[in-house]
Amino acid sequence: MPKVNLYATFRDLVGASQVQVEGPTVGEVLRNLVARYPTLGAELFEGEELLERVSVFLEGRDVRYLEGLSTPLGEEATLDLFPPVAGGGGLIRDFGAMSPWLLEEYLRSWGGKKEAEGVFRLPGARVRFCEVPPLRVGSLRIPRLRVEVEGEAAEAWWGRIALAASRGGG
Amino acid sequence: MLGGYAHKLARIDLSSGQVEYFAPDPKDLEMYVGGRGLGVKYVYENGPKVDPLGPENLLCIMNGPLSGTRAKMSGRLAVVTKSPLTGTVTDSHMGGWTAAKLKWAGFDGLLIKGASEKPVYLLVKDGEVSIHDASDLWGKTTHEVHRILRERHGEEADVMAIGPAGENLVRFANWINNDERAAGRGGTGAVAGSKRLKAIVMVGKQGSMPQPKDPELWREADRLASAAINDPKNVTAPKKGGLSLYGTNVLMNITNVMGALPTYNAQHTCIEGVEKISGEYIREHRLIQDNTCHACPVACKKMVEVHVNGKTIRFESYEYESAWALGAHAGHTDTDWTGYAIYLCNAYGMDTIEAGNAIAVLMEATEKGYYQGEDGIRFGDKEGEARVLEAIAFRRGVGEMLAEGPARFAKAIGHPEIALEVKGQSIPAYDPRGLKGMGIAYATSNRGACHLRAYTPASEILGVPYKTDPLAWQGKGELTKLFQDLSAFTDSLDLCKFSQFAEGPEEYAKQLAAYWGRPVTPEEILRIGERVYNLERHYNNLAGWAEGSDYLPQRFLQEPSDCAGSKGQLTELDLMLEEYYRARGWERGVVPPAKLQELGILPQAAD
Numbered sequence: 190m191p192k193v194n195l196y197a198t199f200r201d202l203v204g205a206s207q208v209q210v211e212g213p214t215v216g217e218v219l220r221n222l223v224a225r226y227p228t229l230g231a232e233l234f235e236g237e238e239l240l241e242r243v244s245v246f247l248e249g250r251d252v253r254y255l256e257g258l259s260t261p262l263g264e265e266a267t268l269d270l271f272p273p274v275a276g277g278g279g280l281i282r283d284f285g286a287m288s289p290w291l292l293e294e295y296l297r298s299w300g301g302k303k304e305a306e307g308v309f310r311l312p313g314a315r316v317r318f319c320e321v322p323p324l325r326v327g328s329l330r331i332p333r334l335r336v337e338v339e340g341e342a343a344e345a346w347w348g349r350i351a352l353a354a355s356r357g358g359g
Numbered sequence: 360m361l362g363g364y365a366h367k368l369a370r371i372d373l374s375s376g377q378v379e380y381f382a383p384d385p386k387d388l389e390m391y392v393g394g395r396g397l398g399v400k401y402v403y404e405n406g407p408k409v410d411p412l413g414p415e416n417l418l419c420i421m422n423g424p425l426s427g428t429r430a431k432m433s434g435r436l437a438v439v440t441k442s443p444l445t446g447t448v449t450d451s452h453m454g455g456w457t458a459a460k461l462k463w464a465g466f467d468g469l470l471i472k473g474a475s476e477k478p479v480y481l482l483v484k485d486g487e488v489s490i491h492d493a494s495d496l497w498g499k500t501t502h503e504v505h506r507i508l509r510e511r512h513g514e515e516a517d518v519m520a521i522g523p524a525g526e527n528l529v530r531f532a533n534w535i536n537n538d539e540r541a542a543g544r545g546g547t548g549a550v551a552g553s554k555r556l557k558a559i560v561m562v563g564k565q566g567s568m569p570q571p572k573d574p575e576l577w578r579e580a581d582r583l584a585s586a587a588i589n590d591p592k593n594v595t596a597p598k599k600g601g602l603s604l605y606g607t608n609v610l611m612n613i614t615n616v617m618g619a620l621p622t623y624n625a626q627h628t629c630i631e632g633v634e635k636i637s638g639e640y641i642r643e644h645r646l647i648q649d650n651t652c653h654a655c656p657v658a659c660k661k662m663v664e665v666h667v668n669g670k671t672i673r674f675e676s677y678e679y680e681s682a683w684a685l686g687a688h689a690g691h692t693d694t695d696w697t698g699y700a701i702y703l704c705n706a707y708g709m710d711t712i713e714a715g716n717a718i719a720v721l722m723e724a725t726e727k728g729y730y731q732g733e734d735g736i737r738f739g740d741k742e743g744e745a746r747v748l749e750a751i752a753f754r755r756g757v758g759e760m761l762a763e764g765p766a767r768f769a770k771a772i773g774h775p776e777i778a779l780e781v782k783g784q785s786i787p788a789y790d791p792r793g794l795k796g797m798g799i800a801y802a803t804s805n806r807g808a809c810h811l812r813a814y815t816p817a818s819e820i821l822g823v824p825y826k827t828d829p830l831a832w833q834g835k836g837e838l839t840k841l842f843q844d845l846s847a848f849t850d851s852l853d854l855c856k857f858s859q860f861a862e863g864p865e866e867y868a869k870q871l872a873a874y875w876g877r878p879v880t881p882e883e884i885l886r887i888g889e890r891v892y893n894l895e896r897h898y899n900n901l902a903g904w905a906e907g908s909d910y911l912p913q914r915f916l917q918e919p920s921d922c923a924g925s926k927g928q929l930t931e932l933d934l935m936l937e938e939y940y941r942a943r944g945w946e947r948g949v950v951p952p953a954k955l956q957e958l959g960i961l962p963q964a965a966d
Contacts, residue, residue, distance in 0.1 A: 253828060283826065284825060287824070291587055328612075330594070333822060352881050354863060356817065356861075358814050358856060358859045359814040359846060359857070
């Protein structure tokens with residue numbers, strides 16, 4: 190049965206960080222999830238459509254770039270379900286070309302204290318981060334780091350992290 | 360005094376033969392850093408109304424405060440001038456060791472004006488610049504000039520030269536150095552040709568390498584930057600990451616699948632058989648050696664051997680843009696003929712991207728009957744392509760018109776719509792119907808259509824710094840501004856664009872602070888980039904590129920993409936422009952005086 194990982198405010202609404210939900214497609218799984226936790230309905234859907242600001246990842250890929258709600262799911266599939274990246278109770282994003290050791294360097298240099306693996310305390314905020322599967326494009330593999338910031342000073346720290354993580358290439 | 364600099368530039372007047380030396384204004388260094396930024400400042404001060412091919416135009420050969428140091432990926436040299444192709448300010452960068460040797464020879468830059476009566480070359484050595492007769496070099500290819508001048512001045516000498524195309528004022532002629540790296544775009548080689556400047560020889564030894572003002576901070580900064588670049592998970596990881604293994608051409612198969620590869624002069628967005636000109640195929644079948652630049656562990660340069668008409672030709676490098684322009688864009692995917700065309704462009708000293716667009720425009724014009732000369736060629740005609748490239752370099756037959764640039768050619772034959780240009784410069788290898796961000800990046804680039812002002816595929820394809828949908832226009836205006844500012848800064852250091860796949864403002868700020876000897880913040884990094892970008896735009900506004908100058912070729916707005924991945928898509932330019940101008944604080948493409956004052960470009964108005 191597919192698993193659904195829930196983050197930030199979604200975790201609070203469901204009261205768990207992971208649930209198992211039946212369904213052959215992304216859409217079916219999300220509708221079954223809403224049937225079980227009706228308060229999620231308005232957070233996920235507008236009519237039949239997934240809200241633009243919600244992110245649903247399958248094995249690290251945004252399902253919008255797959256087949257959307259029609260994306261088929263195997264029995265072992267895992268979905269990651271994120272609330273909006275700004276506003277609400279948390280800020281979350283997958284940063285490409287960012288490594289956990291480098292983010293740790295930044296956080297320490299800003300006065301952060303390590304609480305656990307992938308968890309740092311900054312004045313007024315807590316930062317959680319973990320590696321997610323790399324983005325595979327042709328012969329390229331791009332490492333990705335999922336970063337989540339919570340707390341009353343989250344917005345300010347989020348700006349600092351986003352600036353530090355700015356990359357461009359060419 | 361800020362560290363990292365030689366604190367010496369040369370003003371060379373080729374009309375009088377006089378050379379003067381001066382120290383850069385410390386305020387200019389803090390505001391514009393070096394490389395692109397400082398070069399743009401000098402070109403701006405020289406005036407926006409000069410004739411690009413007249414003696415009054417200023418040709419700046421610039422390095423930056425990290426050039427010639429151990430800073431990773433710091434081997435870039437900036438050539439900055441007013442472009443004869445676009446009439447905008449332009450900057451073009453080459454890799455190799457030229458920038459380092461300019462610093463080791465005692466200079467932060469060379470500012471060249473005037474025009475010599477006879478061909479000359481410059482010798483830059485031991486803190487002095489001397490002018491030498493180049494009559495014996497005139498007419499020779501770039502490769503021949505490199506060989507002759509290194510025989511004359513020693514193998515340690517670094518040589519950058521123009522070819523016959525520069526001499527013949529082909530508006531997209533470039534500079535090629537002895538490592539076969541090009542300052543490719545914008546026609547800076549034609550500016551040299553108009554001054555009868557054939558080559559510049561830099562002689563300098565590594566012992567003259569500048570030392571950081573804050574050695575302790577430097578150790579920390581270098582540790583971080585090196586660890587990020589060498590991180591085995593990163594695309595830059597030496598001999599592991601995709602960019603190291605395959606170079607820029609790792610993208611060919613990817614953009615083709617996305618329907619984001621303009622082919623047949625962008626009448627289509629993919630092509631059959633593209634793998635034959637891809638980085639993966641080249642690595643397996645044609646690679647001779649992975650070459651690198653000063654202080655770079657990535658080694659993305661690919662020396663190859665191709666075989667054409669019984670001849671074996673070795674050259675560097677089989678880049679993505681070049682392979683696209685002279686292969687897929689011209690309607691074929693022949694491994695060897697595409698390579699041969701790249702080799703010809705390097706030998707004659709022409710921008711491969713603009714040359715490929717010239718070929719593609721001629722092919723479409725011929726097939727549609729817009730051009731009926733006997734020397735017209737059709738898509739897929741590889742031998743004809745090589746013939747026309749030579750005709751362009753020597754301005755023969757249809758080459759005379761094409762040497763003016765594809766935009767002027769298309770206009771001259773009455774069909775400007777087939778030229779895929781912005782401000783007179785042609786598009787590179789990304790179709791903005793399949794990568795919407797490239798649409799706004801091309802339109803608002805200060806040097807005409809360009810992928811290197813704001814490389815939105817980083818986000819749209821590679822998820823760097825975060826993933827965006829390549830087919831969505833929303834957010835691309837803001838993303839483009841961020842990338843433009845970041846790249847304007849790294850071009851001023853002058854570090855390789857690939858560094859941005861591993862490093863960011865934190866790493867750049869630390870490295871610059873260690874050399875400058877004063878604190879630098881990530882915010883200041885982006886502020887400097889924003890200042891450079893606004894100064895360029897202000898120059899262009901004064902040069903005549905005002906409201907309505909940020910456009911795209913009609914093909915991208917009216918003819919839907921026909922390939923899987925982007926089928927049916929057009930580019931939503933107006934919506935993106937609105938978002939972009941809002942982020943920039945510009946008024947329909949024009950920088951308002953208040954913005955110029957805010958950035959310190961113009962003095963604050965009196966109360």
